[in-house]
Every structure is written in structure tokens, then in C-alpha cells.
Amino acid sequence: MLLVIASLLFIALSWFRTKSLKIIPFYICIAGAVYIFELVIFVLLNSYYYKPGILRNSFYDSAIGSIVSNGFIVPSTCTLIAAYGIRFRWVLLIAVGFMGIEQTFIYLGVFEHHWWKIIYTGTGLILLPLMGRWLWKKLCQANQPYLIRLIVLYIINVSLQGTFMSGLLLLFHQIGFRPGWFEDPARDNLAFATLIVHIDSVLFALLISLRGNWIWKAIVIGLLGCGYWWLSLRDILYTSGIGLVLLLLMLQIVVIQLLGGLHRIIVEKSAVLLRREN
Incomplete structure (x- = not known):
């Protein structure tokens, strides 16, 4: 809970500094980038294990811990660094601080490494803010290249x-x-x-970046519905009833609408004042 509160505080401070709504898609994009990385190291390669004690199922419980850490505190810290133009030496200090927190969690027994090492965390928390500062400058430009917008929309949708x-x-x-x-x-x-999320993200990013109308949106949702039906025939998708599948499709419609709104923020031509870095 303290990590979530700290994350909200960091986002509020970033907004106070920039006075730009672009801080919202930027934060979500950074969170999405972390999610993509977590797919490889956490879900596929079983890198570490969280023990927050929230859910009975151990893997789902670990996933909750991962979401709080990598979906809130890490991207909000990167957002703060980009918004204030924090210098590299302070980025190093912040990375060391995160390494200390991770070691504390291991000592308390709420976090466990499998093959992961603390130095990997520190390295990632140096590289990610540097990439974030570059991306923030791109988003603050009056006109971004189409490829940048497409990739950002893809990563935002993943998040x-x-x-x-x-x-x-x-x-x-x-x-x-x-x-x-x-x-x-x-x-x-x-x-x-x-995997489903990543496939959908490609479709949704193309749909929004090319400004597809409601007909194209309906076609995409229809294709997803057909895909779920096919997965159920193959016994890959299991469900107690069609209502939950419809709920899943409704959530994806909501995501499309949110993505459209975030895209409008991204392409705004409003001037954003950036702190000059030495």
C-alpha cells in the first residue's frame, strides 16, 4: 500500500512540474514497457517470487506483488525522473535505493530470487529512466513520427x-x-x-493510429470474439458461461476507447516546457 501511495505522489509531482496531460500516456507507456520485460523474465523464465500473502494461489499471489512493484512504483519513479530532468548521478542513487529495498524484502521473506540478482535490478533502473527521458522529449515534440506513435500506442495497450x-x-x-x-x-x-494481450495490442495500435472509425472497431472486436470462440472449441479457453466472454470483450471495447483518448493527448501540439539539462 505504501508503494502505491508513493507512486500516486510521484505522478502528482510530475504533473505539477510539467502541467501536461502527456504525463499520463508517458507513465502508462513506461509501465507497459516493464510489463513486456516481465513477461520474459517473470512469467516465462520464472526469475523471482513475491509473497504478499493476498491470494491463496501462490503464482497469482506473486503476480499481484509483481504488478504493484513494476506497474506502480518503478514507472512512477521513471516518470518523476523524466519530468524533473533528474541528473544521472541521482539516477544512480535512486537505483541503489531500489536495490536496498529489494534486499530488505528478501530479508523479510516477502521476495525470493530464483536466478535473478539484485545487480540486474540496479542495471534496469539505470537504463529505464534514460530511455524514459528520451521518450518524454519525443512526446513533447509538436509532431511525433508515426512509428513512434505506433510503438507507444502498442506499449500503452499492453499496459x-x-x-x-x-x-x-x-x-x-x-x-x-x-x-x-x-x-x-x-x-x-x-x-x-x-500472448493474447500482445496480439490485441498490435491490432488496437494500428486501429487507433490510423484513426479507424466505428466500423473498423466493430470488425476488430468481432474478430476477437471469433478468436475466443475458436479457442473454446480447442479447449484452450475455458469459461462457466458466455457472460464472462462478453465481459472480456466489453473490457476490450473500453480499452479501445481509452487508447483513442490517450492518442489524442499524445498528438496534441501544445507547447511543453522542459527543464534544460546540462
Whole structure:
């Protein structure tokens, strides 16, 4: 809870500094970039294990810990660094601070490494803010290249839809995926759901960046519905009823609308004052 409060404070301070709504898609994009990285190291490669003690299922419980850490405090810190133009030596100090917090969590028994090492965390928390500062400058330009906008929309959708999809799977145990990739059903479920999110993100990013109208949006949602029907025939998608599938499709419609709103913020030509860095 303290990490979530600190994250909200960092975002508020970033808004106070920039006075730009672009800080919102920037933050979500950074969170999405972390999500993509977590797919590889956490879901697929089993890098570490959280023990927040919130859910009974151990993998889902670990996923909750990962979402709080990597979906809130890490991207909000990177947002603060970009908004204030914090210099490299302070970025190093912040990375060391995170390494100390991670070591404390290990000591308290709420975090456990498998093959992951603390130095990897420190390295990532040096590189990510540097990439974030570059991206913030791009977003603050009056006109961004189309490829930049497409990639940003893709990553934002990974963050948004990944959060909605994870929430649906964690709260409603009567719907999920079982492709048979892993022995642990929970890990199997989240891994395949993440693949779905990435495929959808490509479609949604293209749809919004090319300013598709409601007809194209309906076609995309219809294709997703057909895809879920096919997965259910293959016994990869399991559900207690069609209502949960319709709920999933409704959440994806909400994501499309949110993505459209964030895209309008991204392409705004309003001037944004940046702190001059030496």
C-alpha cells in the first residue's frame, strides 16, 4: 500500500512540474514497457517470487506483488525522473535505493530470487529512466513520427489491457486459458493471456493510429470474439458461461476507447516546457 501511495505522489509531482496531460500516456507507456520485460523474465523464465500473502494461489499471489512493484512504483519513479530532468548521478542513487529495498524484502521473506540478482535490478533502473527521458522529449515534440506513435500506442495497450486481463483472470476463476505450456495452471493461464494481450495490442495500435472509425472497431472486436470462440472449441479457453466472454470483450471495447483518448493527448501540439539539462 505504501508503494502505491508513493507512486500516486510521484505522478502528482510530475504533473505539477510539467502541467501536461502527456504525463499520463508517458507513465502508462513506461509501465507497459516493464510489463513486456516481465513477461520474459517473470512469467516465462520464472526469475523471482513475491509473497504478499493476498491470494491463496501462490503464482497469482506473486503476480499481484509483481504488478504493484513494476506497474506502480518503478514507472512512477521513471516518470518523476523524466519530468524533473533528474541528473544521472541521482539516477544512480535512486537505483541503489531500489536495490536496498529489494534486499530488505528478501530479508523479510516477502521476495525470493530464483536466478535473478539484485545487480540486474540496479542495471534496469539505470537504463529505464534514460530511455524514459528520451521518450518524454519525443512526446513533447509538436509532431511525433508515426512509428513512434505506433510503438507507444502498442506499449500503452499492453499496459492497459494487461491490467484489465490480469484483473479478470485473478478475480473470476471461472474463465481462463489452458494451452498446456506449463505444469502450473496459473502460470499457464497468465502466459497465454499475455500472448493474447500482445496480439490485441498490435491490432488496437494500428486501429487507433490510423484513426479507424466505428466500423473498423466493430470488425476488430468481432474478430476477437471469433478468436475466443475458436479457442473454446480447442479447449484452450475455458469459461462457466458466455457472460464472462462478453465481459472480456466489453473490457476490450473500453480499452479501445481509452487508447483513442490517450492518442489524442499524445498528438496534441501544445507547447511543453522542459527543464534544460546540462
